[in-house]
Amino acid sequence: MAETYTFTAKDLKEIEKITAKYPDKLSAVLPALWYAQDKFGHSDPSVQQLVAKTLGVPEAHIRGVVSFYTQFYEKPMGRNVLDVCTCLSCQVSGGYDMLHYIEEKLGIKAGETTPDGEFSVQSVECLGACGYAPMLQVTNDKFVNHLTREKVDKLIEDLRAGKKPDFESNPMPQHEKGS
Amino acid sequence: MSNDWKSYKPMLVPAIRDLHDISVYEKNNGYQALKKILKDRKTWTPANVVNEVKTANIRGRGGAGFNAGLKWSFMPEPDGKPRYLACNGDESEPGTFKDRKLFEFNPHLFIEGAIIAAYAMQIDVIYVYIRGEYRPFIQKLQKAIDQACEKGYLGKKILGSDFSVEMYTHMGAGAYICGEESSLMESLEGKRGYPRVKPPFPAQRGLWGRPTTINNIETLANVPLVMQHGAEWYLDIGPKTHPGPVLYGISGHVNRPGVYEYPAGMDIMTLINEVAGGVRGGKKLKALIPGGSSTPPLRADMLDGVTMDSESLREAGSMMGTAGMVVLDEDTDMVDLIWRISYFYDHESCGQCTPCREGTGWLEKTLRKIKDGNGEMRDLDLLLAICHRMEGRTICALADAAAWPVRYSIDRFREEFEKKCKKTVYAVA
Numbered sequence: 001m002a003e004t005y006t007f008t009a010k011d012l013k014e015i016e017k018i019t020a021k022y023p024d025k026l027s028a029v030l031p032a033l034w035y036a037q038d039k040f041g042h043s044d045p046s047v048q049q050l051v052a053k054t055l056g057v058p059e060a061h062i063r064g065v066v067s068f069y070t071q072f073y074e075k076p077m078g079r080n081v082l083d084v085c086t087c088l089s090c091q092v093s094g095g096y097d098m099l100h101y102i103e104e105k106l107g108i109k110a111g112e113t114t115p116d117g118e119f120s121v122q123s124v125e126c127l128g129a130c131g132y133a134p135m136l137q138v139t140n141d142k143f144v145n146h147l148t149r150e151k152v153d154k155l156i157e158d159l160r161a162g163k164k165p166d167f168e169s170n171p172m173p174q175h176e177k178g179s
Numbered sequence: 180m181s182n183d184w185k186s187y188k189p190m191l192v193p194a195i196r197d198l199h200d201i202s203v204y205e206k207n208n209g210y211q212a213l214k215k216i217l218k219d220r221k222t223w224t225p226a227n228v229v230n231e232v233k234t235a236n237i238r239g240r241g242g243a244g245f246n247a248g249l250k251w252s253f254m255p256e257p258d259g260k261p262r263y264l265a266c267n268g269d270e271s272e273p274g275t276f277k278d279r280k281l282f283e284f285n286p287h288l289f290i291e292g293a294i295i296a297a298y299a300m301q302i303d304v305i306y307v308y309i310r311g312e313y314r315p316f317i318q319k320l321q322k323a324i325d326q327a328c329e330k331g332y333l334g335k336k337i338l339g340s341d342f343s344v345e346m347y348t349h350m351g352a353g354a355y356i357c358g359e360e361s362s363l364m365e366s367l368e369g370k371r372g373y374p375r376v377k378p379p380f381p382a383q384r385g386l387w388g389r390p391t392t393i394n395n396i397e398t399l400a401n402v403p404l405v406m407q408h409g410a411e412w413y414l415d416i417g418p419k420t421h422p423g424p425v426l427y428g429i430s431g432h433v434n435r436p437g438v439y440e441y442p443a444g445m446d447i448m449t450l451i452n453e454v455a456g457g458v459r460g461g462k463k464l465k466a467l468i469p470g471g472s473s474t475p476p477l478r479a480d481m482l483d484g485v486t487m488d489s490e491s492l493r494e495a496g497s498m499m500g501t502a503g504m505v506v507l508d509e510d511t512d513m514v515d516l517i518w519r520i521s522y523f524y525d526h527e528s529c530g531q532c533t534p535c536r537e538g539t540g541w542l543e544k545t546l547r548k549i550k551d552g553n554g555e556m557r558d559l560d561l562l563l564a565i566c567h568r569m570e571g572r573t574i575c576a577l578a579d580a581a582a583w584p585v586r587y588s589i590d591r592f593r594e595e596f597e598k599k600c601k602k603t604v605y606a607v608a
């Protein structure tokens with residue numbers, strides 16, 4: 001059943017600020033969708049409708065955009081989305097092992113959500129962390145690098161308890177040596 | 180190449196604590212190149228800045244290696260209406276993870292470079308397009324932009340001059356194709372990232388139909404170095420045909436993966452064995468993907484004396500790309516690897532052109548069949564025929580990027596492919 005979503009006056013102000021960065025409203029579609037998804041957790045058709053109405057852009061256009069970009073969720077997802085990289089450097093560094101371990105641990109396959117709505121798992125393309133493989137990203141936000149089974153166990157435990165991962169900095173190895 | 184690299188001090192990402200903070204950056208010669216230009220505008224007219232950058236021969240670090248100053252010179256004369264610079268931080272080519280180092284550790288160098296570029300091309304607005312997956316890095320860059328605005332390096336009447344420019348970040352949302360420059364512009368305009376047919380080129384008709392230049396983040400970070408020390412100085416770093424510092428992203432089967440900064444033209448075996456600590460577990464090297472997934476893999480025996488610059492890599496049978504080097508050890512299954520690369524391109528094809536949309540799908544399906552042990556010898560011919568029908572026949576270079584790794588791997592690792600194929604095309608039982 002589709003819910004109705006609304007923007008508050010404060011939201012509309014924020015979206016106006018976004019729109020001001022561009023010469024036309026159409027160009028604000030991506031940032032406005034991000035704003036909506038951050039607030040509602042997904043970009044399903046009713047969220048698409050709201051964004052369309054707010055920007056004065058045809059709903060069909062918004063739908064086209066949402067379906068083109070993988071980070072926009074066309075339907076509600078688990079509270080935590082684990083995007084496990086299995087591409088190239090991650091593939092040759094155990095990315096699939098980590099994906100399968102997570103699938104086993106949560107009892108779901110990539111592309112599915114746990115029945116309690118806590119976790120969704122996806123196998124994704126290169127996330128730009130090739131030197132820190134295998135790795136995953138949590139709900140379009142922080143990267144968790146150098147995955148091991150232990151690190152995955154801890155991450156899932158933390159996420160269940162509502163604790164999000166911290167930003168992991170990966171300095172240039174050259175710096176550690178040189179100074 | 181000698182051992183000079185051992186004494187090389189990084190300049191794009193120097194080892195200075197808290198350099199991301201504007202006051203630290205300023206204390207370390209930050210924004211001096213911009214000041215130098217704005218203080219002496221008779222010497223540093225926009226045209227002269229373009230020329231200096233052109234002479235320095237900064238080869239684009241986004242993959243194509245095009246001379247940045249030459250690209251800037253394609254911008255038409257100003258006509259009083261808006262002109263744009265789009266900075267490409269999409270960084271989605273598998274094996275590439277270097278621009279994020281600038282966002283995290285030295286964002287002001289990039290910002291300063293972009294401001295100088297805007298001055299040289301008389302541009303009013305800069306958009307920085309960054310892949311949506313880099314949200315934490317976008318936040319870091321945004322902080323730096325805010326600081327630069329507060330200090331008067333961005334905004335109206337920069338440092339008291341009559342030169343004004345705004346800088347905005349724009350967050351992508353998960354689409355490799357948006358790194359292609361015309362797709363990037365479509366995405367910035369709020370649409371699906373469908374690459375545009377060229378010509379017209381972006382300098383003629385870019386963002387919102389106005390003249391636009393697109394440069395990679397690392398390319399722009401080289402600009403302040405050139406403007407501060409001069410083109411001649413810059414040309415002395417690495418080979419003259421491909422000069423300057425390079426952020427080498429080394430991943431895969433090495434002991435010390437990571438991003439390293441050294442001059443262009445580094446010896447590949449030195450990078451693998453000395454810089455990155457050699458192949459993991461004492462194993463033998465099998466192959467190298469030198470500059471991201473679209474650059475043809477080179478067998479270990481093809482790497483002797485090859486250096487990381489466009490010319491040497493072309494001679495060796497590959498490309499510099501993004502300098503994202505993926506090191507592969509003797510146990511790597513090349514068929515699995517190439518299948519996964521094909522899966523990537525199939526997933527990322529925007530679907531506009533038939534040869535790409537269908538071709539990437541057929542490459543993936545055929546490779547999957549071989550990888551799963553169901554392939555036949557003639558499938559190798561089929562793969563090569565598909566590559567042939569994709570290359571050079573599409574709107575953008577994604578189709579070529581998808582075809583090359585397949586074509587060259589079959590050529591260079593043919594035995595491995597054949598071993599997985601059934602020896603006959605007929606049913607034998």
Ligand SMILES: Cc1cc2nc3c(=O)[nH]c(=O)nc-3n(C[C@H](O)[C@H](O)[C@H](O)COP(=O)(O)O)c2cc1C
Nearest residue numbers: 239240241267269270271358359360394395398576
């Ligand atoms: C499929 C495809 C993907 C690309 N992805 C990127 C990218 O992620 N980042 C980038 O800087 N350039 C990318 N490029 C290259 C850009 O089109 C463009 O050449 C580059 O940003 C220009 O900047 P430069 O001259 O400073 O290198 C891509 C090209 C193609 C064909």
Ligand code: SF4
Nearest residue numbers: 529531532535573575
């Ligand atoms: S070559 Fe592929 S990615 Fe590029 S425009 Fe054509 S279909 Fe799209």
